[in-house]
Amino acid sequence: MIEWRDEATLLAVRPFGETSVIVEVFAAEHGRDAGVVRGGASRKLAPVLQPGAQLSVAWKARLDSHLGSFTVEPLRSRSAAAMGDRLSLAGLNAVCALLSLVLPEREAHAPLYCRTVSLLDLLGDGDLWPLAYLRWEQALLEDMGFALDLSSCAATGVTEGLAYVSPKTGRAVSAAGAGGWADRLLPLPPVLAGGGEASNAEILRALGTTGYFIEHRLIRSLGDREVPAARQRLLDAIARAG
The missing domain is CATH 2.40.50.140 (Nucleic acid-binding proteins)
Known part of the structure; x- marks a missing residue:
């Protein structure tokens, strides 16, 4: 046994x-x-x-x-906190659905586990939840081997004026370094790099970028699977919350 x-x-x-x-x-x-x-x-x-x-x-x-x-x-x-608030319920469902889909079976992921517990303990706190969830998605990508490198420009090496993320490498690109490729790059809202305004609108822009890597890198690496609909429902709830 x-x-x-x-x-x-x-x-x-x-x-x-x-x-x-x-x-x-x-x-x-x-x-x-x-x-x-x-x-x-x-x-x-x-x-x-x-x-x-x-x-x-x-x-x-x-x-x-x-x-x-x-x-x-x-x-x-955590059901009482989730059921009493639309944003919390959508967040709980999104987290559980993503983990159920992407986590390898019977493989320890201690840092991500701790992040998940901390995030779920914030259920019911609408002021903190959207930003905490963004950080959790970044941690999810990192733990699954698809970390974003937002420390410096992939093209020039500068650390200032970072405005984009390369969809191929997950590295930051400055406005000057993007040149004529800017329309092919993903946005890098300051909040995604740990600074700037943390409004729900900016967080949603950042979640658009993390969502690209979740869909096109993480989930695609698992075969014929799709992003759980629960994630989009969470984005809709964040948008409604303003």
Whole structure:
């Protein structure tokens, strides 16, 4: 029998038989994994097993290749914060959907896990959430091997006047260095590089750039998959929030 215990964030739940469910979690030391929770559809456990919940989990199976089963203990719920606010609900759904799609199975990503927990703990704080989510997408790209290098111009090496991002390399390009290629480059709002105005409008511009790399680099590297619709719903909610 193979067993492990860890702390985890619940990403998804789906029915399994009449009374059980299959849950997918992002665990601190064990990455993304799935297992059966017996009685997970019961009145006692169903309210606990909501996406975004922070859990203490124990997984066991006869063989490592088996689906296995979970026993879970709630640490804290985030459903109340999410359900009470449209932006928070959209954010929670986007984070869970992206992680469920792009995380390799059973591979630890400790820095991204910590970032995710910190981000989800901000649910309900509409003033902080959009910028925190932008930083999380940047961390997601970095952890998955597609980090943006916004430190200096790829063409000239200067560190000032950076205005674009190369869609091929993910490196910054200055206005002077772009030349006649400017219309083929992605925008580099100052907020994306860690400065400038952090208005929702500027954050949305920055998310357009991170979104390009999520779609055309990260997700495309996984095969025939598409960006989860939940991400666009989050962008729409940020736009409505102004």
